[in-house]
Amino acid sequence: MADKQFKKKIGDALGNNVLRGALGRFGDAYTTAREKAYEGYDFKAISENIERVKSYAASHLDEMLDQFEREATTRGAKVYRATTGEDAKQYILELAKSQSVKRVVKSKSMASEEILLNKTLLAEGMDVQETDLGEWIVQLAGQHPSHMVLPAIHMTKEEVADTFTNHLNRLNEPEISELVKTARVELRKKFLEADMGISGANIAVAETGTLIMMTNEGNARLTATLPPVHVYLVGIEKIVPKFEDAGHIIQALPKSATGQKITSYVSMVTGQTPAYYPDGTVKDKEFHIILMDNGRRKMYEDEKFKKTFQCIRCASCLNVCPAFQLVGGHVYGHIYTGGIGTILTNFLNSEKDAQNPQNLCLQCGKCSEVCPGKLDIPEMILEIRNRMGEKQGLPFTQKFALDVVSNRRLFHSLLRTASIAQKPFSKGQPVIRHLPMFLSGLTEKKSLPTVAKVPFRDVFKTIKQDVKKRKGTIALYAGCLIDFVYPKIGEGMIVALNEKGYEVVFPDGQSCCGAPATYMGDRKNARKCAIMNIEALEAEKVDYVVTACPTCTHALIDSFQELLQDDPALVARAEELSRKSRDFSKLLFDLGGLKIGGDGEPLKVTYHDSCHLKRKRGVSAEPRKLLSDTLGVQLIEMNESDRCCGFAGSYSIKFPELSGPIMERKLGNIEATGADAVVVDCPGCLMQISGGLDKRNPGIKVIHTAELLLEKRKKAPKKNKK
Template identity: 75%
Template structure:
């Protein structure tokens, strides 16, 4: 659980309207621009190439390093392998002292931020000057980067103008072109006077000993060419086998990082460059290459995190992260920011620095969807979360709640009691709009649904299933929300599957899918839920197991096999359940869908994509097709339909201050469609969005796809009967 200092940083960031505005504008620009710049390119094929190239280099790392060192040394460079950050700092500091270096210019190096190289050099009496525009701005105002590619993304031109004014002692207008011109003028003398240049690199080509640097500013080339000594500081994960392998990275890096087809400069350094002396003579400068480990091998050796070597540091995961777009990078508390930054921090700095930031991940999966290196960042963050929970334990209240949820009989009994005890709060309505005292924050920005007076498991017994030609049997896994809050969704699932000739059974021994335990890092309770549900569902005896909650479906299909892997008593049963488990819209589509039909009454519907359904299962066309084939429905697409609604299970309770603005943005997009109904396939999204619309006193309703199909087609059947 996040500590109070961390929560304070979040609140401070959320209160910063300038920061929110800058991040929000960039976020909206980025997604559109990125989509346009990939037109005509097969992104999936490109990311396959990137993953293949980078994973090959990682799995042959010693071979790559040896080959690179031989090639670079043969061309006149001096290569040093630094096992730790201290080793790298020591080598560079001693090199600078040996050559009586007084002034240093730096460019393009997050690795130097990682090991605090500037501080190490300053302690030896050297003047260290950042020359990337964003890094220079941050150096002047004593801040760390808030983004791995655009370090000063959080600042406006007005703020930069004020920084320049304070530093230079003269007024600077907030005009970007003028500010850039000022920076060039001020930094030019630094390049000319510098004794040493220090650079990072985007790629190190093992075949030729080449360092490749991708930038939008000319400072990287000046850093590499003007000073008499040049040092490259490069993490060992930057290795690429051959020159031709760089092509796929050069195509994806700028497109994913800044939505550009190509950056202004692609600089390649192979061996020392000539230095022109004041007396007219020419000599080769000294070129030193520091290949740094500093925890990278340890990261690769861990099976759960080895794919981090496929990261090309484009920072696109930050650009699309709902949490990052609200709070920025400084909340993450260290050099590396965002989802991938949290993972890097845990290995390359200290694990404790990642403990609070990992909680910021909503598990929406947007980052994994666009990552050019095919990293599943949310899964890695979940692994970190689980390890923290195993080492330190969960807070008492979380552990107590999860223990109750994992006890099916106790949990269900409490829900039945709560359905009666809630009456003073519901005031006869199907929602709870206000909670008392310390619980009031839960209903500050959204209403909560009332627990159903009769759970689905009781209703199921009275549902007639009149099927003329039974084709098979499907076990219905309801999950907590359908069972105890939205039973009508279950009725819709049964009606649709009955129409397709499938009898539905409801195993009463089923309980919570265990997702809350998984997402809080409570592996023992997650396994307990997995075993309980596998035993209850008995997938071996049915044709399908259907769920109307994508989070539950993901648990049945993916989480259970992972949780029970290596357990002979449960592994095969988990595999059988995984094969047979399908989400409602997917199963209905696989069975051919429902025929054209419906009551014909006009209904304008917009669709919100569940993060789990679209990104974990690739299902988004199917529910739209079901709705479009229903007479009377006009389906209108909303802007950013696949953006998270901010629910994310317990996230909306742990971080209501982040969940609320994400929800507000979703509601604005919904209202802009003019729809009567928002269709969803996730009960959690239904709860979040309907709660927000209710608090906003909006007439727009939110319904599950199965519920809409039931209403539109049930009404049609009644019309025929009458």
């Protein structure tokens, strides 16, 4: 659970309208720019090449490092392998002292930020100057970078002008071209006076000992060429086997980082170059390369995190993250920010520093969709969360709630009780619009649905199924929300599947899929839920297991096997369940859909893509076809249809201050379509969006695909008037 100080950081960031505006504008512009930059390129093929090259280098790491050192040394470099950040800092410090270094210029290096190198050098009385424009701005402002590629993205031109004015003691107007000109003038003399240059690198080529930098300002070239001593500080994950392998990263990095086809400068340094001294002397440059571990091997050797070596540090995961776009990088606390930053912080700094930031992840999966290194960042963050839960335990209230949820009889009896106890708050309405006292925040931005008077498991017993030409049997897995909040969704599923020739059974012993426990870091209770449902569903006896909740689908197909991997008998049953489990819309589409027919009444609808359905299951076109082809409704696509609605299970309770703005953006996109209804395939999204629209625009209906099919097809068609 996030602590109070962390919550305060979030509150301060949300209250900073300048920050929100800067991040929002960039986020909106980035998506379009990235799409345009990748036009004509096969992103999937590029990503697969990066995965191949980087995974090979990582799995042959010592061989690659030996080859790089051999080739670089042959060409005049002095290569040092630093096990820790302290080793790296000590090497640079001793080198600086031996060369009587007083003035240092640095081009952009997140590795140097990672180990707080500037602080060490400044403490020894050296003048250390950042020369990347963003890094220089941040340095003058007394801050650290808020973004791996765009260090000063959180600052406006007015703030930059004020920073320059305070530092230079002369007025600077907030004109970008003038601010850049000022920086160029001020920094040029720093290059000429410097005794040492320090750089990072984007790529290290083992085959030739070459270091490659991609920049837009030319400062990296000046840093590498003008000072008589030059040091490259490079993380060992930057290694690639061959020179031609670098091309894949050069293709992807600028497009993914800033939406450029290519950066202004691609600099390649292979070996020692001459150094020109003010007195006219020319001699070979002191050229040093530090290959730094600092926790990277530990990260790679962990089976769950080895793919982090495929990260090319483009920061596209930050650029599309709904949480990052709201609060920026400084809330994350350490040097590396966003989703990948949380993982890096956990290994390269400390688990303690990653504890609060990992909570910011919505698990929406958008980052993985755009990652050119093919990293499943949400799954890695989830693993960190679960490990922390196992090591430290959860707060009492969370643990108690999850213990209740994993106890089927107790959980269900409490839900039945809640259907009666909620009456004073619902006042006869199907929603709760106001809650008292400390619970009032839950209904500030949205209403909440009431618990159904009769749960689906009871409704099911009264349904007479009409199955013609029976083809088989399907077990319906309802999950918590369909069972106890939205039973009509279950009714719609049965009618549709009956029409396809399948009898539907409802195993009574089923309960929560365990997703709340999984996403809150309680693997023990998630495992209990997995076992309970495997035993209840008896997948061996049916043709399919169907659910209309994508989070539940993900649990049935993916999570149960992992949770039970230490028990061969249960794993076998989990695999059988996984093979037979389907999301409702996907199954119905694969079975050939339904006969065309509806009530004939015109209806304009827009469709919201659930994060789990689209990105975990790859289902997006199928429900749209069911709506337009089967019911004949007018489908109007909304902007950002697959952007998270902000529900994310317990996230909306833990971080209502973040969930709210994310939801508001979704509601705005829905309203802009002019649709009569928004259709969803996730009960959680249904709860979030309908709750928000109930407060903001109750005229727009929110409905699940299964329920809309039921509603439109059960009504008798209207007769034409003569």
